[in-house]
Amino acid sequence: MGDTVTCKLVNVSIERGRDTITVEVPKHEIDVLRAVHGPSNVVEGDLSGETLELSDSADAEYQRMQNKYRRANAADPVRVAYPVGPRSLEEFGFALGRGAREDAPQSGVRTHAKAQEPAAKEKPAAK
Numbered sequence: 001m002g003d004t005v006t007c008k009l010v011n012v013s014i015e016r017g018r019d020t021i022t023v024e025v026p027k028h029e030i031d032v033l034r035a036v037h038g039p040s041n042v043v044e045g046d047l048s049g050e051t052l053e054l055s056d057s058a059d060a061e062y063q064r065m066q067n068k069y070r071r072a073n074a075a076d077p078v079r080v081a082y083p084v085g086p087r088s089l090e091e092f093g094f095a096l097g098r099g100a101r102e103d104a105p106q107s108g109v110r111t112h113a114k115a116q117e118p119a120a121k122e123k124p125a126a127k
Contacts, residue, residue, distance in 0.1 A: 003056040005093045011045035024048045028061075028092040032069055035077035058086035058094035 007026035014021050014037050034042045054061055065078045082088035087096060
């Protein structure tokens with residue numbers, strides 16, 4: 001694709017035990033931080049005045065956040081924040097590209113439908 005989206009960064013305060021840290025993230029990452037730290041521990045502040053250039057691909061941005069916030073033995077916070085997958089990022093200026101997956105990746109999905117039996121071959125009529 002090669003195109004980018006300019007994201008304005010937002011100051012976000014995160015309470016972690018007795019400590020409070022402040023980070024600058026694009027607005028669409030705030031919901032992911034809430035999924036990681038709990039909604040009451042994440043406070044959205046003002047715009048920081050800084051910007052970040054990101055790929056305009058919703059799929060690439062979804063994957064970038066999954067790589068950034070992935071934790072062993074924990075639920076995927078990106079999927080918790082955006083359960084319909086990359087499509088959720090369109091409202092922030094990201095685009096679904098041709099061939100991009102539109103829904104969050106599924107793993108371990110089972111179907112309980114019965115497998116179809118192969119059609120019986122018809123025997124030629126006896127002469």
